[in-house]
Amino acid sequence: MxxxxxxxxxxxxxxDTESAVLQAWQEVFRAHGTELPLEAWYAVIGTQHTTPAMFALLAERAPGVDPDALRPVTKARVHELLETLxxxxxxxxxxxxxxxxxxxxxxxxxxxxxxxxxxxxxxxxxxxxxxxxxxxxxxxxxxxxxxxxxxxxxxxxxxxxxxxxxxxxxxxxxxxxxxxxxxxxxxxxxxxxxxxxxxxxxxxxxxxxxxxxxx
Missing domain, CATH: 3.40.50.1000 (HAD superfamily/HAD-like)
Incomplete structure (x- = not known):
């Protein structure tokens, strides 16, 4: 056939946009004193659930996080990393x-x-x-x-x-x-x-x- x-x-x-997106999220987690476990990333990679899943996990590990404030910062960092990709x-x-x-x-x-x-x-x-x-x-x-x-x-x-x-x-x-x-x-x-x-x-x-x- x-x-x-x-x-x-x-x-x-x-x-390979995923490397840039993962790096941006890892930086966000580290800025809040915690690490993003790769298992959590792998569970949602390739779906539509990445962003809400990451914010939910970050809220568990760093209570008081404001997703609305972080969203534009994270987005800008992703675009910065993708500029030369x-x-x-x-x-x-x-x-x-x-x-x-x-x-x-x-x-x-x-x-x-x-x-x-x-x-x-x-x-x-x-x-x-x-x-x-x-x-x-x-x-x-x-x-x-x-x-x-x-x-x-x-x-x-x-x-x-x-x-x-x-x-x-x-x-x-x-x-x-x-x-x-x-x-x-x-x-x-x-x-x-x-x-x-x-x-x-x-x-x-x-x-x-x-x-x-x-x-």
Missing amino acids: PTRALVFDFDGTLA GPRDGVESYLETARTQGIKLAVASSSSGAWVNPHLERLGIAGYFDAVLTGDLHRAKPDPDLYLAALDALRTPANETLAFEDTPHGVTAAKAAGLTCVAVPNAITERLDFRQADVVLPSFTAKPLEALLSR
């Missing part, structure tokens, strides 16, 4: 190969469109995608809704579509929608369990898209 479409998660997959190594090669071969492309992200779309533009890769599906309009992962919406937008069947993810929550969503899923963990997620994925690559540079499609 030929591959007619590729659907990419955004955070941590197309660009580019796509993950090998991503642009995958996108260019897909475009050359006439393969449709989409993004399926639990993050909001207000987060994803400006970053796609800043990274210089927005023009590759036929559709961008985001968590402000669809149920977040691990629910399959984002992937089902991507299939509908691209008008391709699940068995002719590959998903690319960097978290187990994302893999769960893709598999629940019936897609073959390639996990490409980043430095933050590489220690997590990706047994549910059909293929696990250490990076996009580890195998060219052409070789992946010929499997």
Whole structure:
């Protein structure tokens, strides 16, 4: 069966934004005299629950914290850390190969469109995608809704579509929608369990898209 479409998660997959977000939260926790346990981060990574979960945990560890006061500070620090961030190594090669071969492309992200779309533009890769599906309009992962919406937008069947993810929550969503899923963990997620994925690559540079499609 030929591959007619590729659907990419955004955070941590197309660009390693998760490292910047984690660093910003770690700095917030340390500024309040405590540490952010990585287990708590891993429990929510790839979902829509990161920010509320982090504020709830911080409130437990540092009573009296004002989330409304910290929110703009944390957001500004994240954007500062992301200013020089580019796509993950090998991503642009995958996108260019897909475009050359006439393969449709989409993004399926639990993050909001207000987060994803400006970053796609800043990274210089927005023009590759036929559709961008985001968590402000669809149920977040691990629910399959984002992937089902991507299939509908691209008008391709699940068995002719590959998903690319960097978290187990994302893999769960893709598999629940019936897609073959390639996990490409980043430095933050590489220690997590990706047994549910059909293929696990250490990076996009580890195998060219052409070789992946010929499997």
